[in-house]
Amino acid sequence: MRRPCPHVRRSTVETTRTPTQAELVRRVADLAPLLRSHADRADQDRRLADESVAALTEAGLFRMRVPLRYGGYESDAATMVAVATELGRADASAAWTTGVAWITTFMAGLFPDEVQDEVFATPDLRMCGTLSPSALAEPVDGGVTVNGRWGFVSGALHSQWQVLVAMMPTPDGRQLPIMALAPLADLGIVDDWHTSGLRASGSVTTVAENVFVPAARILPLPAVLQEQYASKQNADSEIFRGPLLPTASASSVGTAVGLARAAIDVFLERLPDRKITYTTYSSQGEAPLTHRQVADATLRADAAEFHAQRVARLLDTKNASGGQWTVLERARARADLGRACELALEAVRILRQASGGSSIYTSAPIQRIEHDVQAINLHALMHGDTNLELYGRVLCGLEPNTFYL
The missing domain is CATH 1.20.140.10 (Butyryl-CoA Dehydrogenase, subunit A, domain 3)
Incomplete structure (x- = not known):
């Protein structure tokens, strides 16, 4: 059974400007004692403590790759490295999960703008996903139906959306890898994260059973890997x-x-x-x-x-x-x-x-x-x-x- 995402109140972090690298690193230093205090229990529970997720959210760390127009920071890569380094000193699973969220949030910013309006409805969005095309997408009227599963989905227990990668048959008989977006509410979760490391990352397996994904929320993965992105409003943004x-x-x-x-x-x-x-x-x-x-x-x-x-x-x-x-x-x-x-x-x-x-x-x-x-x-x-x-x-x-x- 899938656990519901914990309730986290909207962040009160200032969003009228992008925080500097020093400001974000200082926020991490401030919350580091809290992360350390929950690290042992989180390791045993095989998932981040709700208090840690709330603290990361309140610090604005999940906003670092959200577009500015949605209240995000569009932080540069040097800032991500500095922030993740400071997080890693306190709690590697928290750092790892946050880094995965940065990657998948960036990926969401590549989709058409109307899709982003839906996904980034809250600037404190938490995303997860993987690049492994371990599912099948069957074309149907208006989109695809996805069936399959993805392992190592870090942060799935605390996310609202997942980036899905699946193989879709083409009319010429080949298979096209696609990248898609789906709410976590549409997916099941298998609690199989029994590992020797990064135990608190909760990198469980997620499952799709006849999940419909509309065409607007689908991009060809080869095009994405060649920087052929679909967003018009993010086209002038450096980070995208x-x-x-x-x-x-x-x-x-x-x-x-x-x-x-x-x-x-x-x-x-x-x-x-x-x-x-x-x-x-x-x-x-x-x-x-x-x-x-x-x-x-x-x-x-x-x-x-x-x-x-x-x-x-x-x-x-x-x-x-x-x-x-x-x-x-x-x-x-x-x-x-x-x-x-x-x-x-x-x-x-x-x-x-x-x-x-x-x-x-x-x-x-x-x-x-x-x-x-x-x-x-x-x-x-x-x-x-x-x-x-x-x-x-x-x-x-x-x-x-x-x-x-």
Whole structure:
């Protein structure tokens, strides 16, 4: 059975202008103690606490990719990376879910304007979705009927709309992947999110059973991946110029960086009171090995942030100029995403290993940090090996073996 979305009152955050990056990061810092206080329970419940969702909403974080005309902020990519990094330091599942909402909200902004009028009826819209075409869409009069299911739908338990991707037969006998929009009320939910990481993201499976989607809420996915968007009013907006995959990369990469920073935070917090058992070190902080470990982990976190910011900088620069993206730039955005996630994982693992036997208790934050960053690195679009191979193919003059660029 599908749980109803929790009632969250309309945000009172000022919407007459777009908040600066510093303002949004400060809002996250202000709500971080609340997110941390609910993190353990959310991890056990396998969904974000309603209080956390309400706090994220009140802070205006779900507005960051909503068009200005609907009370949104249209925040740039650099701001998304900075905000997600700060969120990731507090609660990776909250950061991850928010980043997914940014991606799918951006996708909703690509649809015809009359569709957006329906979807963005509230500026505090929460969206979810996936790019996997794991359902079938049968053409019917006025639209399609969708049947199928989608796994890993982060934030579905708290969202009002979902981006659906399905395969639709064409008159010539081929299959066309389409991107569509449907209210969560039209879908069922399978409570199958039993995982080792990002447990509080509630990334459940959603199910469509003969769900009708009108033609206006359907876009051909190949056209979307070539920046052939349907919105007229968003055509002059910088953030709605960019390609989907680099936009998704910039939306999600900050969570991994935040986890690396979180590992450093919790390790240094424990350091003064922790000795190294069976040695003469009364404080772990006195050991030269510890100095090397902390420095190594911090530099890897710094390097992860470099790659995250490079994705954002490329996206923001291209969006501002309206310039065409090369295949090499698209592949590099995927490579930067993968490398940032790998480096964040390496940083966390160094400090996890240095945390000793007492860190195996579930009450130790470092163990959840490691599980969460590992889960991110297993994501198909973030996998370091996949993205490295893709970038290398293009560097070697070969065609990419994916259209997800």
